[in-house]
Amino acid sequence: MSLLKGKQIPIGITLVVGLMMIVNYYFGAALPAVKSTTTLIQNWTVIVAAFALIIGLINISRIHINHLLKRSKGQWFFSLWCLAIMYIMIALGLFGTTKNPGYQWLYNYVFLPVDATMYSSLAFFISSAAYRAFRARNVESILLLSSGVVIMLMNAPIGEIIWTGFPVIGDWIMSVPNVAAQRAIMICVVMGSVSLGLRTLLGMERGYLGREE
Amino acid sequence: MADIIVEIGIWVAAAYTLMIYSYPYKDTPLFKFAEHTMIGLGIAITTIMGIRNILDIAVGSIVNKGEFAWIIPILLGLALFTRYSRQYAWLSRWPLALLVGVGIGVSMGSSVDASFLAQIRSTVTGVNTLNKALLGIMIIITITYFIFSIGKEQREKGAFKYTSQLGRYVMMLCFGALFGNTIMTRMALFIGRMNFLLFEWLKLG
Amino acid sequence: MIASAKEGFWNKLQAIDQRILYVLIIVVVALPLLRPLSLPITVTSATRTAYEKVDEYSGPGSVIVIAYEFIAGNWPEMGPIAVAMTQHLFRKPDIRIILLAMGRDQGPILAENTLKYIDEMGKEYGEDYVNLGFFAGAEAAMASFASDIPGLVKKDYYGTPIEQLPVMSGLNDLNDIDMFLCLWSGTPGWGEYLRQWQTPYGITVIGGTLGINGPGAQPYVSSGQLKGLVVGLRGGGEYEKLIGKPGEATSGLDAVSTTHLLIIAFIILGNVGYFAGRKRTGGEV
Amino acid sequence: MALISHQSGLLTLIIICGAVLYMIYRARQGLESEVRRVAGIDVIDEAIGRSTEMGRPVHITNGLATLYSSGSPQTIAGLSVLSYVAKKCAQNGIPLITTIYVPETIPIVMEMYREASVLAESPEWFDDYNIRYMSSHRFSYATGVQGVLQREKPAASFLMGSFMAEALIFAESGYLAGAMQVAGTAATSQIPFFVAVCDYTLLGDELYAAGAYLSQDAVQMASIAGQDVGKYLAMILLLVGLILSAMGSDWLVNILKL
Numbered sequence: 001m002s003l004l005k006g007k008q009i010p011i012g013i014t015l016v017v018g019l020m021m022i023v024n025y026y027f028g029a030a031l032p033a034v035k036s037t038t039t040l041i042q043n044w045t046v047i048v049a050a051f052a053l054i055i056g057l058i059n060i061s062r063i064h065i066n067h068l069l070k071r072s073k074g075q076w077f078f079s080l081w082c083l084a085i086m087y088i089m090i091a092l093g094l095f096g097t098t099k100n101p102g103y104q105w106l107y108n109y110v111f112l113p114v115d116a117t118m119y120s121s122l123a124f125f126i127s128s129a130a131y132r133a134f135r136a137r138n139v140e141s142i143l144l145l146s147s148g149v150v151i152m153l154m155n156a157p158i159g160e161i162i163w164t165g166f167p168v169i170g171d172w173i174m175s176v177p178n179v180a181a182q183r184a185i186m187i188c189v190v191m192g193s194v195s196l197g198l199r200t201l202l203g204m205e206r207g208y209l210g211r212e213e
Numbered sequence: 214m215a216d217i218i219v220e221i222g223i224w225v226a227a228a229y230t231l232m233i234y235s236y237p238y239k240d241t242p243l244f245k246f247a248e249h250t251m252i253g254l255g256i257a258i259t260t261i262m263g264i265r266n267i268l269d270i271a272v273g274s275i276v277n278k279g280e281f282a283w284i285i286p287i288l289l290g291l292a293l294f295t296r297y298s299r300q301y302a303w304l305s306r307w308p309l310a311l312l313v314g315v316g317i318g319v320s321m322g323s324s325v326d327a328s329f330l331a332q333i334r335s336t337v338t339g340v341n342t343l344n345k346a347l348l349g350i351m352i353i354i355t356i357t358y359f360i361f362s363i364g365k366e367q368r369e370k371g372a373f374k375y376t377s378q379l380g381r382y383v384m385m386l387c388f389g390a391l392f393g394n395t396i397m398t399r400m401a402l403f404i405g406r407m408n409f410l411l412f413e414w415l416k417l418g
Numbered sequence: 419m420i421a422s423a424k425e426g427f428w429n430k431l432q433a434i435d436q437r438i439l440y441v442l443i444i445v446v447v448a449l450p451l452l453r454p455l456s457l458p459i460t461v462t463s464a465t466r467t468a469y470e471k472v473d474e475y476s477g478p479g480s481v482i483v484i485a486y487e488f489i490a491g492n493w494p495e496m497g498p499i500a501v502a503m504t505q506h507l508f509r510k511p512d513i514r515i516i517l518l519a520m521g522r523d524q525g526p527i528l529a530e531n532t533l534k535y536i537d538e539m540g541k542e543y544g545e546d547y548v549n550l551g552f553f554a555g556a557e558a559a560m561a562s563f564a565s566d567i568p569g570l571v572k573k574d575y576y577g578t579p580i581e582q583l584p585v586m587s588g589l590n591d592l593n594d595i596d597m598f599l600c601l602w603s604g605t606p607g608w609g610e611y612l613r614q615w616q617t618p619y620g621i622t623v624i625g626g627t628l629g630i631n632g633p634g635a636q637p638y639v640s641s642g643q644l645k646g647l648v649v650g651l652r653g654g655g656e657y658e659k660l661i662g663k664p665g666e667a668t669s670g671l672d673a674v675s676t677t678h679l680l681i682i683a684f685i686i687l688g689n690v691g692y693f694a695g696r697k698r699t700g701g702e703v
Numbered sequence: 704m705a706l707i708s709h710q711s712g713l714l715t716l717i718i719i720c721g722a723v724l725y726m727i728y729r730a731r732q733g734l735e736s737e738v739r740r741v742a743g744i745d746v747i748d749e750a751i752g753r754s755t756e757m758g759r760p761v762h763i764t765n766g767l768a769t770l771y772s773s774g775s776p777q778t779i780a781g782l783s784v785l786s787y788v789a790k791k792c793a794q795n796g797i798p799l800i801t802t803i804y805v806p807e808t809i810p811i812v813m814e815m816y817r818e819a820s821v822l823a824e825s826p827e828w829f830d831d832y833n834i835r836y837m838s839s840h841r842f843s844y845a846t847g848v849q850g851v852l853q854r855e856k857p858a859a860s861f862l863m864g865s866f867m868a869e870a871l872i873f874a875e876s877g878y879l880a881g882a883m884q885v886a887g888t889a890a891t892s893q894i895p896f897f898v899a900v901c902d903y904t905l906l907g908d909e910l911y912a913a914g915a916y917l918s919q920d921a922v923q924m925a926s927i928a929g930q931d932v933g934k935y936l937a938m939i940l941l942l943v944g945l946i947l948s949a950m951g952s953d954w955l956v957n958i959l960k961l
Contacts (some may be wrong), residue, residue, distance in 0.1 A: 006303075110350065389895070
C-alpha cells in the first residue's frame with residue numbers, strides 16, 4: 001500500500017509523460033505512434049485542467065461561505081454578493097448557454113468594462129512608477145531614465161516634431177541593446193528551465209510533490 | 214425597449230469604471246464591491262468554459278463516439294478532489310504529475326529550439342553591419358552576468374567582474390526602453406476608457 | 419527659515435503625491451479627445467511591409483486563419499489593429515477566413531466584436547468565413563489542431579457541426595492553411611504558435627500586437643519567422659491610413675502625445691528636486 | 704523525411720542535460736560547488752523578518768503560467784520559493800496569504816501549508832482560508848490581489864512566477880500598502896516594472912536558481928552549476944558564429960539550422 005501512496009508513481013507519470021513530449025518534439029514526425037499518443041495526452045490535459053477549475057470554485061466558495069457563517073464584520077455582505085453573482089452567472093452560462101441574454105448583459109456591461117478599466121488603471125500606475133523610478137541616482141538609473149525618455153519621445157507623434165533625432169536614437173536602442181539584453185535573458189532562462197525541468201522529471205524538485213508520505 | 218437595457222448597461226458600466234478608479238484615492242467599499250463582482254464573474258466564466266469542455270469533449274466523445282479512453286482523464290480530474298480527504302490526499306498527486314509532465318515536456322522540448330538556438334542563429338546570421346556585431350558582443354557580455362558558480366572567483370575579481378557590470382548596463386538600457394515603450398500601450402487603454410466615459414456615457418462627443 | 423522652507427520645497431518636488439499626477443493624467447487625456455489636435459501620422463516601413471505581406475499571401479483560393487489571442491482589456495489598442503487587418507482580408511475576393519482562439523477564452527467574442535466594425539463585402543457565414551470559437555488547453559490544443567483539424571474541431575462557436583460548414587471542407591491539417599494572422603497581446607500567444615505552428619510547419623505568419631510586445635517580437639521579424647508585424651496604437655493608426663478607413667487609433671494618437679509630455683515633465687520635476695535638494699545639503703540627501 | 708527534426712536542438716538539449724547530470728553526480732560524490740550570492744534571494748529572509756517584527760502577514764503569488772503550459776517551469780520555481788516562505792512564516796507564527804490564478808496549484812499549496820505547520824509544530828498555523836483562488840481571469844486576479852494588499856496590508860509581498868501586464872498593478876499596489884517587495888520572473892516584458900518598483904528583483908534565470916538556492920540542498924545547488932555549462936556553450940557558439948559570419952561564411956548557421 002505504501003508503494004501506492006508514495007512518490008514513485010507520480011514521479012513515474014511525470015517522467016514518462018515528460019519524455020514522451022520531448023521525444024514527440026524531436027522524433028514526432030518519424031514516429032506516428034508517439035505523435036498520436038502525445039496528441040491524446042495533450043487532449044487529456046484539457047479535461048484535467050477543466051476539473052482543476054472546479055477545485056478553484058470550491059476554494060473560493062468555502063472562503064466566502066465561511067465569512068457568511070462567521071458574519072465577519074464588513075465582509076459578509078460582500079461575500080454574499082460574490083457568491084450570488086458567481087452562481088447566477090454559472091447558471092445562466094450553463095443552462096442558458098453563453099448566448100443567453102442575461103449572461104451577455106452581465107458579460108458586456110459589467111465584466112468587460114471592469115476588465116478594461118483594470119487594464120487601463122495601469123496608465124496611472126505607470127506614470128507614478130516612472131516619476132519615482134526615473135531618478136538619476138547612479139549610472140544604472142541614468143541609463144534607465146535616458147533610454148526610457150528617448151523611447152517615449154520616439155513613440156509620441158509630438159516627439160518627431162520636437163527633434164527628428166529621437167526616432168533615430170530610439171530605433172538604435174530598440175534594435176541593439178534592447179534585443180541584446182532580451183536574447184541574453186531568454187538564452188539563460190532556457191538553461192534555468194531545462195535544469196529545473198530535468199530536476200522535476202527525476203523527482204529531485206520536490207516542491208510540487210510535498211512531504212514524504 | 215432594447216435601447217433602455219443598453220442605456221442601463223452603460224450607466225452600470227460607468228459606475229463600475231469609477232469604482233475601480235477610486236482604488237488609488239482611498240480604501241472605499243466601492244472598490245471592494247467592484248472587486249468581489251469581478252472575482253465572481255471571472256470564476257463563473259472560466260468554470261463554464263471548463264464544464265463545457267468536460268461535457269462536449271470528454272463525455273460527448275464517450276456517449277456519441279464510444280471513445281472510452283476519455284474515462285481516464287475524467288478519473289484523473291476527479292482524483293484532484295481527493296486532496297480534501299486526509300486519507301486519500303496522496304491520490305491527488307497523480308493528475309498533477311500528468312499536468313507537470315506535459316508542461317515540463319513541452320517547455321524542455323521546444324524552448325531549447327525556439328528560444329535558445331533560434332536566438333543564436335538569428336544573431337550570427339549575416340553579421341555585416343557594426344550594429345549586428347555590437348549586438349552579438351552585448352549578448353555575450355550580458356550572459357556573463359548570469360554565471361552563478363563556475364568561475365565564481367573570477368566573478369569577484371577577474372574579467373567577469375567588469376563584463377557582468379557592463380551586462381547590467383545593457384540590461385538597464387533595455388529595461389528603460391521596454392518601460393518607455395509600454396507607456397504608449399497603457400495610455401492607449403486609458404484613452405479607450407475615457408472615450409467610453411466621455412462619449413458613450415456622458416455623450417459629450 | 420528660508421533655507422529649510424526652500425529645502426522643503428525641493429523635497430516636495432521629489433515626492434509629489436501621486437494622486438495629483440493621476441488627476442492631471444485624466445485632464446490631459448480628456449482635452450485632446452474633446453478637441454482633437456490632429457497631429458500628422460507618418461506610415462513606418464514595418465506597418466507598410468505587414469500590409470504588403472497580407473496582400474501578397476491572400477490571393478484567390480487561399481485559406482486564412484485569424485487568431486484573436488487577446489482580452490477585452492486590450493481592445494483600445496488591439497481593436498483598431500484587428501478591425502483594420504480583418505477589413506483588409508474581407509476585401510480580398512474568393513478566399514476562406516477561419517476565426518478562432520486557443521489561448522484566450524474571450525477570443526471568439528472579440529472576433530464577433532471585430533466583425534461588427536467591418537464591411538463584410540458580401541462574404542457569407544459558413545460559406546466564406548467561420549468562427550470556430552475557443553479551444554482550451556493552449557499549446558496542447560494548438561498541437562492537436564495543427565496535426566489533425568477534424569479530430570479537434572467538432573463544432574463551430576454557435577454549435578453548428580463542422581460537416582454543415584462548407585468553408586471547413588477539405589481542411590485536414592496546418593499544411594492546408596496558406597496564411598496565419600496572429601493577433602496576440604501576451605501569453606499564450608505568438609510564443610506558443612511559434613513553437614507549435616511556425617517552427618514545425620513553417621506556416622506564413624503575419625502578426626499584430628501591443629506596443630509593449632513590439633521590441634520583444636523584433637527578433638522574430640528579422641529572422642523571418644514573422645513575415646510582418648503591426649505594433650501598438652501607432653501601428654493601428656498607420657494601418658487605418660493604409661486601408662483608407664480612419665478609426666479609433668487615429669483619434670487616440672493626439673492624447674498619446676499629451677500624456678507622454680506630462681510624464682516627461684514629472685520626471686524632470688523629480689530630478690530637479692533631487693539635484694537641487696542634494697546641492698543644498700551638499701551631499702547625499 | 705529526416706528521422707530527427709531539429710537535430711541541433713536535440714544535441715543542445717543532450718549537452719545541457721548531460722552537464723546538469725554530471726554536476727549532480729559530482730555533488731553526490733561530495734564535491735561542493737559554490738554558488739554566487741543572489742541579492743534578491745537573501746532579502747527574502749529579511750522581508751519575512753520585517754513582517755514578523757511588525758506582526759503583519761506575508762503575501763505571495765505565483766503568476767499566470769499553468770502547470771501544463773510551456774511556462775510551467777516558472778510556476779514550479781515560484782512554488783519552491785513558496786514552500787520555503789511557508790516554512791519560515793510557520794516558524795515565525797505569522798500568516799501567509801497566497802493568491803492564486805492557476806487552479807491546479809491549489810492542492811499543491813495546501814500540501815505545502817500542511818507540511819510547514821507540521822515542521823513548525825504549530826497545527827493552528829495551517830489555515831487554508833489563507834489560500835485564495837482569485838479566478839483564472841487576469842484582471843479579476845489583479846483586482847483580488849489589489850484588495851488583499853490594500854486591506855491586509857502585508858509587510859512583505861513576493862511576486863514569483865510568470866506575469867504579464869498586471870505585474871505593475873501588484874508592484875504599485877504593494878508600494879502603496881507599504882510592503883517590502885521581492886519579485887522574480889522570466890517574463891522579460893515585465894522585468895522593467897519589477898526593477899523600477901520592487902525592492903529586489905530576480906532577473907530571469909535567477910528565479911529558477913532561487914528554488915535550489917533556498918533549499919541549500921547540495922544536489923540542487925549542483926544543478927545550478929550545470930546550467931552555467933549551457934551558458935558557456937551559448938557564449939562560445941555566439942563568439943564563433945560572429946567571427947565566422949563577419950568573415951562571410953555561414954557554416955555554423957547551417958549546422959544550427961539542421
